[in-house]
Amino acid sequence: DTGVSQNPRHKITKRGQNVTFRCDPISEHNRLYWYRQTLGQGPEFLTYFQNEAQLEKSRLLSDRFSAERPKGSFSTLEIQRTEQGDSAMYLCASSSSQETQYFGPGTRLLVL
Amino acid sequence: LAKTTQPISMDSYEGQEVNITCSHNNIATNDYITWYQQFPSQGPRFIIQGYKTKVTNEVASLFIPADRKSSTLSLPRVSLSDTAVYYCLVGDMNYGGSQGNLIFGKGTKLSVKP
Numbered sequence: 001d002t003g004v005s006q007n008p009r010h011k012i013t014k015r016g017q018n019v020t021f022r023c024d025p026i027s028e029h030n031r032l033y034w035y036r037q038t039l040g041q042g043p044e045f046l047t048y049f050q051n052e053a054q055l056e057k058s059r060l061l062s063d064r065f066s067a068e069r070p071k072g073s074f075s076t077l078e079i080q081r082t083e084q085g086d087s088a089m090y091l092c093a094s095s096s097s098q099e100t101q102y103f104g105p106g107t108r109l110l111v112l
Numbered sequence: 113l114a115k116t117t118q119p120i121s122m123d124s125y126e127g128q129e130v131n132i133t134c135s136h137n138n139i140a141t142n143d144y145i146t147w148y149q150q151f152p153s154q155g156p157r158f159i160i161q162g163y164k165t166k167v168t169n170e171v172a173s174l175f176i177p178a179d180r181k182s183s184t185l186s187l188p189r190v191s192l193s194d195t196a197v198y199y200c201l202v203g204d205m206n207y208g209g210s211q212g213n214l215i216f217g218k219g220t221k222l223s224v225k226p
């Protein structure tokens with residue numbers, strides 16, 4: 001299966017710690033997206049990459065959040081000084097230009 | 113705010129056809145309509161996408177009237193495994209940012225009973 005993969009699938013951390021998630025998109029997809037989803041809500045857009053360029057960031061992406069996509073392949077999402085309110089499912093999706101997005105399985109973060 | 117409006121929940125029984133309607137009164141000329149299915153603790157799974165009239169694949173059909181202000185996802189002969197949340201999104205596929213189909217609402221929680 002060459003779908004979108006995310007690691008780790010689950011992460012438990014203590015408040016104040018830093019965490020990093022990885023997303024491997026479908027190969028040759030030039031667009032990559034990060035979303036956050038809390039219980040009972042739909043996914044909320046966080047940020048978007050076109051190749052290696054981060055073209056848009058949601059206002060939900062506070063300065064404690066940073067995302068990178070070096071070389072336009074995999075992407076990482078780092079959360080610094082985690083807070084309990086950061087507990088959520090973090091989803092990654094990828095697409096080709098003018099094509100629909102395909103989502104990964106998500107990384108579930110629990111901040112204690 | 114989501115560009116679409118869907119029922120919060122629906123109930124059905126195994127073997128029935130289920131139709132979920134989505135309203136998108138402000139759909140733009142270049143917007144496509146996309147439906148996703150999501151199971152608990154999984155990422156959304158693409159079901160179907162269309163621009164106008166009718167689209168059918170091996171999983172579902174999508175009906176879009178001429179004014180495109182609404183669309184209906186049709187799931188034939190549902191089974192217990194179709195119990196999930198279904199999201200309707202509209203957006204311009206030419207754009208990858210917030211102009212694209214990135215705004216999810218709360219979706220429709222479909223419960224299929226035996």
